[in-house]
Amino acid sequence: MPRTDDTRVTPAETATNSPGHTRRAWTVTGLLVVFMMVNFADKSVLGLAAGPIRRDLGLSATGFGLANSAFFLLFSVCGAAVGLLSDRMRPRWLLLGMALLWSVAQTPMALGGGLVALVVSRILLGAAEGPAFPVAQHAALAWFPDRKRNLPGALISIGVTLGVVVAAPGLTWMIQHHGWRSAFAAVAIAGVVWAAAWAVFGRDAEAGAHDGGAVSTTGSSHDEESRHDDGSRQYEGSGPVPSYRRIMGTGTWIGATIGYFSTYWMISLSLVWAPSYLHDGLGYSTTTAAGLIAGIWAVSGAALLGQAGATGWLLRRGVSSRWARARVGGSTLLLSALACAVLSQVGSGSAAVLLLLVGFGFCGAMSTIAVTTVAEVVPARRRGGALGLMNAVVTTGGLIAPVLTGYLVDTQGREGYQHAVLLAAVLLLLGGTAAVTLIDPARDARRLAA
Numbered sequence: 001m002p003r004t005d006d007t008r009v010t011p012a013e014t015a016t017n018s019p020g021h022t023r024r025a026w027t028v029t030g031l032l033v034v035f036m037m038v039n040f041a042d043k044s045v046l047g048l049a050a051g052p053i054r055r056d057l058g059l060s061a062t063g064f065g066l067a068n069s070a071f072f073l074l075f076s077v078c079g080a081a082v083g084l085l086s087d088r089m090r091p092r093w094l095l096l097g098m099a100l101l102w103s104v105a106q107t108p109m110a111l112g113g114g115l116v117a118l119v120v121s122r123i124l125l126g127a128a129e130g131p132a133f134p135v136a137q138h139a140a141l142a143w144f145p146d147r148k149r150n151l152p153g154a155l156i157s158i159g160v161t162l163g164v165v166v167a168a169p170g171l172t173w174m175i176q177h178h179g180w181r182s183a184f185a186a187v188a189i190a191g192v193v194w195a196a197a198w199a200v201f202g203r204d205a206e207a208g209a210h211d212g213g214a215v216s217t218t219g220s221s222h223d224e225e226s227r228h229d230d231g232s233r234q235y236e237g238s239g240p241v242p243s244y245r246r247i248m249g250t251g252t253w254i255g256a257t258i259g260y261f262s263t264y265w266m267i268s269l270s271l272v273w274a275p276s277y278l279h280d281g282l283g284y285s286t287t288t289a290a291g292l293i294a295g296i297w298a299v300s301g302a303a304l305l306g307q308a309g310a311t312g313w314l315l316r317r318g319v320s321s322r323w324a325r326a327r328v329g330g331s332t333l334l335l336s337a338l339a340c341a342v343l344s345q346v347g348s349g350s351a352a353v354l355l356l357l358v359g360f361g362f363c364g365a366m367s368t369i370a371v372t373t374v375a376e377v378v379p380a381r382r383r384g385g386a387l388g389l390m391n392a393v394v395t396t397g398g399l400i401a402p403v404l405t406g407y408l409v410d411t412q413g414r415e416g417y418q419h420a421v422l423l424a425a426v427l428l429l430l431g432g433t434a435a436v437t438l439i440d441p442a443r444d445a446r447r448l449a450a
Helices: 011-015 019-048 050-057 061-070 075-085 091-110 115-129 132-141 150-178 180-201 244-248 251-272 274-281 286-316 321-343 350-377 380-394 396-412 414-438 441-449
Strands: 225-227 233-235
Touching: 019 050, 019 061, 019 091, 019 115, 019 132, 019 150, 019 180, 019 251, 019 274, 050 061, 050 115, 050 180, 050 274, 061 115, 061 396, 075 115, 075 132, 075 380, 075 396, 091 115, 091 132, 091 180, 132 150, 132 350, 132 380, 150 180, 150 251, 150 286, 150 350, 244 251, 244 380, 251 274, 251 286, 251 321, 251 350, 251 380, 251 396, 251 414, 251 441, 274 286, 274 414, 286 321, 286 350, 321 350, 321 414, 321 441, 350 380, 350 414, 350 441, 380 396, 396 414
Parallel strands: none
Antiparallel strands: 225 233
């Protein structure tokens, strides 16, 4: 496999290896893991309470899909806008504002709102949650040098998994014993509690800590600008700062975005339709379906940790990121594609459970791969915007997948679920192929620096 010999430790990295810095870095990372747990507990409520909500509000499968898709109406736009804003404003305050808005958005349904309140609250929730993942990753990765980013990046992605693993059985119990509105109240309270903890312990990384002392997430004085004879702008120690258009034209950004899009499609299916698919499509009880949902996310968490360990091990031994990150992530997508293709042709049983766990679970590793490969290529001054723009494209899958699946179920019955899984297999195949063939961080970093 191709190797790179660039394993030198920079002065900035040496200066930030103190126990105090390390402790703060991991405290922030831990809080951001919980942040993503609350984020995906918020998202999972509607899917876990699909049956009683549809009965109480008189919704068809297509109508329920549209209500879920409303969540993504402003999700992508706000993800891009706030991602760009995070290159100019402290991520600490952006994250605090998001968490408080989540709680506000959940409150109307906890207090007795109907269909209109449901749609409006989902739109507001989507607008507030759209920037969550890229800004959280941006805030965490700023504390670590590139070769140490796989673990914190994976842990934040695992927060997604833990949020659903914890929420699925807990919120299902609340829905069954206290009604579905109690679940909305629970996640609203969780958002307020996290915001209070973040206000006390949350911190932004020091400017330029891992980018040669030249760049900052806050627009501070570390961003000293100089000009060359040709008039191009350059920031001391970081090379020319490329435009977002150039970044989005690289094979790494494109390949990571396509691969991550297929992963997000699966995340949307897991959150919105997997409980109904397991119950109505495969015939499992509600309790068993909740356990299998938790199993999917547990497998996803294991895949994320396994990817972080394997990638870190390869990078420490000088293997290029194209192999250590892109081809590891692409392989998980291709494996998930194969499992989903077979799953679409079988009924319930132990084989279906295994295929479900692999097909819906393994592909989650690509979320971290996408973030760390783009972060490797992009200067810190453009990182938040580049990740936000990627997230805006990726999360359109959440807008399309719920309503398209609802349409398939309404028009085809149980076969609609199978066709939705087969479509997911095709998207995973495309995503895995794009990741393996297009992502090359070393090549694109050279091109952006030219």
